[in-house]
Amino acid sequence: MTRRVAIVGAGIVGTTLAYHLVQAGHRVDIFENGPDIPYPHAPQFANEVLYANRFAAPAQAIPEPLPSGVKGLTQSGDYPGKIDDERSMCVGGQATRWWGITPRLLPESFRPKTLHGYGDDWPITYGELEPYYCQAEHYLGISGSGDDNPFGPPRSQPYPLPPFALSHTDMELAAKLSACGLRVHTTPQARTRHAYGGRPACQNVGKCATCPVGARYSPNHHLALAMRTGLLTLHTNAVARRIVLKGNRVRALVYHPDHGAVAKECVADVVIVAAGAIESARLLLLSSASGIHRNGLGNDSGQVGRNLGFHHVWRGHMDFKQVVMAGRAGPPTMLSHQFIEPAGPRAYGGVSVELFDYFSDAHIESLARRHWRSGAQMVEALRPALHCRSITFNAETQPGPGKYAALSKKSTDRFGDPFMHVHYELDAFDHETYHVSSRLAERFALALEADSVELDPVSNYWSAHHHLGTCRMGSSPRDSVVDSFGAVHSTPGVYVCGGSTFVTATALQPTLTMVAMAIRSARHVSEMLRTS
Amino acid sequence: MAAAEAVTGVRPLRGHYEAYYRHQAAHRLAYRDLYRRFAKVVQDMASARGHGDFTICDLPTRLEIIEVIRDDPATAQEFEIPVFQETLATYARTDAWLALGYVSWEGSARGLEVYRQPFAGSTP
Numbered sequence: 001m002t003r004r005v006a007i008v009g010a011g012i013v014g015t016t017l018a019y020h021l022v023q024a025g026h027r028v029d030i031f032e033n034g035p036d037i038p039y040p041h042a043p044q045f046a047n048e049v050l051y052a053n054r055f056a057a058p059a060q061a062i063p064e065p066l067p068s069g070v071k072g073l074t075q076s077g078d079y080p081g082k083i084d085d086e087r088s089m090c091v092g093g094q095a096t097r098w099w100g101i102t103p104r105l106l107p108e109s110f111r112p113k114t115l116h117g118y119g120d121d122w123p124i125t126y127g128e129l130e131p132y133y134c135q136a137e138h139y140l141g142i143s144g145s146g147d148d149n150p151f152g153p154p155r156s157q158p159y160p161l162p163p164f165a166l167s168h169t170d171m172e173l174a175a176k177l178s179a180c181g182l183r184v185h186t187t188p189q190a191r192t193r194h195a196y197g198g199r200p201a202c203q204n205v206g207k208c209a210t211c212p213v214g215a216r217y218s219p220n221h222h223l224a225l226a227m228r229t230g231l232l233t234l235h236t237n238a239v240a241r242r243i244v245l246k247g248n249r250v251r252a253l254v255y256h257p258d259h260g261a262v263a264k265e266c267v268a269d270v271v272i273v274a275a276g277a278i279e280s281a282r283l284l285l286l287s288s289a290s291g292i293h294r295n296g297l298g299n300d301s302g303q304v305g306r307n308l309g310f311h312h313v314w315r316g317h318m319d320f321k322q323v324v325m326a327g328r329a330g331p332p333t334m335l336s337h338q339f340i341e342p343a344g345p346r347a348y349g350g351v352s353v354e355l356f357d358y359f360s361d362a363h364i365e366s367l368a369r370r371h372w373r374s375g376a377q378m379v380e381a382l383r384p385a386l387h388c389r390s391i392t393f394n395a396e397t398q399p400g401p402g403k404y405a406a407l408s409k410k411s412t413d414r415f416g417d418p419f420m421h422v423h424y425e426l427d428a429f430d431h432e433t434y435h436v437s438s439r440l441a442e443r444f445a446l447a448l449e450a451d452s453v454e455l456d457p458v459s460n461y462w463s464a465h466h467h468l469g470t471c472r473m474g475s476s477p478r479d480s481v482v483d484s485f486g487a488v489h490s491t492p493g494v495y496v497c498g499g500s501t502f503v504t505a506t507a508l509q510p511t512l513t514m515v516a517m518a519i520r521s522a523r524h525v526s527e528m529l530r531t532s
Numbered sequence: 533m534a535a536a537e538a539v540t541g542v543r544p545l546r547g548h549y550e551a552y553y554r555h556q557a558a559h560r561l562a563y564r565d566l567y568r569r570f571a572k573v574v575q576d577m578a579s580a581r582g583h584g585d586f587t588i589c590d591l592p593t594r595l596e597i598i599e600v601i602r603d604d605p606a607t608a609q610e611f612e613i614p615v616f617q618e619t620l621a622t623y624a625r626t627d628a629w630l631a632l633g634y635v636s637w638e639g640s641a642r643g644l645e646v647y648r649q650p651f652a653g654s655t656p
Contacts, residue, residue, distance in 0.1 A: 046555070049639045050548070050552075051551070051552050051555040053556060053618060054617075055613050055614070055617065055618060055621075056560075058559075059556075059560045060559060164644070165644075165648055166648075168647065168649055168650050168651065193644075202644065203641035203643060203644070204641065204642040204643055204644050204647065205638070205639060205640065205641055205642070206639065206642065207638055207639055323651070325633070325634070327634075327638060328634070328642070328647035328651070329647040357647070364625065367624060371612070371617060372617070372620045373602075374539060374541060374620075375539065375540035375541045375542065375620065375627070376541050378620060378623065378624055382628055383632065386633075
């Protein structure tokens with residue numbers, strides 16, 4: 001008997017779930033708040049790269065702007081960016097616009113409390129997830145090397161594609177760093193070193209965030225394949241408003257097609273919420289019912305919305321006497337995982353250090369926005385950038401009372417439902433992590449004989465659009481919302497999948513782990529539907 | 533294009549400037565009209581200087597006309613950003629890279645071999 005699954009969110013997690021569930025023969029409806037967009041993303045690339053107009057917004061924005069009243073997150077705390085702008089609501093979600101950096105977490109990443117004395121341990125081990133990491137790497141088409149990173153986790157299979165080699169300048173810098181005990185290596189990434197799975201080989205356009213040919217992975221690739229089975233229905237511009245229970249078990253998803261006023265029900269055996277950390281928590285909170293669900297699904301202990309964690313990024317640059325000519329390779333090239341898991345108890349987070357062969361876009365942008373009289377004048381102003389190289393720190397964070405998402409008491413959408421309010425502020429742990437990063441920046445600069453190194457101030461941190469936690473996994477409803485498969489405690493048939501279920505935000509980019517866990521959850525849901 | 537050539541200093545211009553202008557004109561009605569007005573202004577000024585066509589003026593003459601437009605507050609307000617600064621912004625992400633010694637610019641297909649070779653461009 002074909003079972004029906006409703007998935008909320010058509011980002012990389014929702015589409016991964018959908019693809020694997022239809023492959024297993026289940027009928028899937030996937031609901032996306034935003035519009036569909038062309039894939040491959042050539043029109044987006046034309047808008048944002050080829051014909052980018054620095055002085056005006058694109059005439060035909062991709063994705064199309066959402067109607068007013070769809071987004072309205074409010075925020076407080078010290079996060080310098082606008083969090084609402086970091087949530088891309090369209091088919092493919094944020095993974096239509098990303099660099100594709102896809103490391104695995106380490107075995108130690110799942111045990112911060114046991115090994116380092118902070119945060120909480122995950123209810124899943126690296127060993128349990130490892131087979132799904134292999135599947136995720138094949139699914140996304142990851143190019144990488146399991147041999148050149150001495151700090152990498154154990155692997156049972158090689159990467160499906162060879163790595164993108166370091167640039168010539170990378171190699172020169174790597175030799176200097178190695179002489180000083182600093183190890184760097186290639187970057188695993190969802191970018192095709194050669195043609196793979198119906199996607200063309202990367203040609204090093206360099207603007208990976210909006211890849212025009214599909215060499216860098218987009219969820220739209222597998223969504224199209226899933227649609228061909230005839231088992232998947234895509235609902236775009238559809239607002240998922242409530243999950244409806246019958247007793248404790250899921251019965252349906254209530255949604256509004258085409259952003260309209262009329263509500264419809266999608267009766268489903270399983271509803272999976274994969275709408276990002278903020279919107280997933282919101283849907284659980286809005287779906288309150290009687291009994292243990294009076295404060296929202298999975299929220300009997302008030303855990304939904306807590307444990308929010310961003311993946312903190314501090315950017316900087318080094319200046320050299322010699323020309324280093326960055327920017328000849330697509331951004332993700334050389335990085336170091338040497339400092340992601342310092343051993344023993346500590347009160348600061350691990351960091352991953354990126355030394356990408358990156359021609360500072362910010363520098364170009366700032367120059368281009370000045371008023372110039374001639375090209376020659378502009379070239380002279382750009383010339384110092386040839387001596388410049390980026391250095392970026394991706395930092396681990398721990399949950400805390402100053403990091404949470406909750407229903408807003410002031411701001412509502414056009415249906416009268418509260419938007420989310422996010423409060424986020426750095427704590428002492430984060431400040432200490434920044435000091436560690438600053439010292440490391442100086443150590444790298446010294447080893448590379450750089451003239452100077454400058455890191456953004458601690459206050460100028462960035463989430464890399466990685467919003468994690470809020471519906472975290474655990475073994476008990478007392479301190480978690482879901483189990484390791486994403487099943488909401490005491491609510492059969494309701495699941496939450498994606499970064500929202502992370503227990504901690506590590507120093508490593510989360511996307512591959514999100515996809516590996518989604519594949520594991522899809523298998524679990526499929527087996528559960530088959531046997532129930 | 534003749535104006536862009538003068539402002540950027542690139543001769544001859546490759547097709548991406550024309551593609552940029554065509555894209556803006558195709559998607560924004562205001563740009564189509566603005567480009568027409570700009571063409572008329574430079575043509576009139578070329579005629580006033582005894583030249584039949586701005587596009588066949590020599591470079592010093594074109595530059596002189598452009599300087600007049602950019603220094604006159606009335607015409608500068610209309611054309612400085614959408615014509616001159618946008619042209620220079622296009623230059624910044626394309627031909628400026630070549631002027632700095634790169635063999636190609638980000639946004640073009642550069643292949644996966646050249647970046648692994650020693651850089652053979654400009655000297656420090």
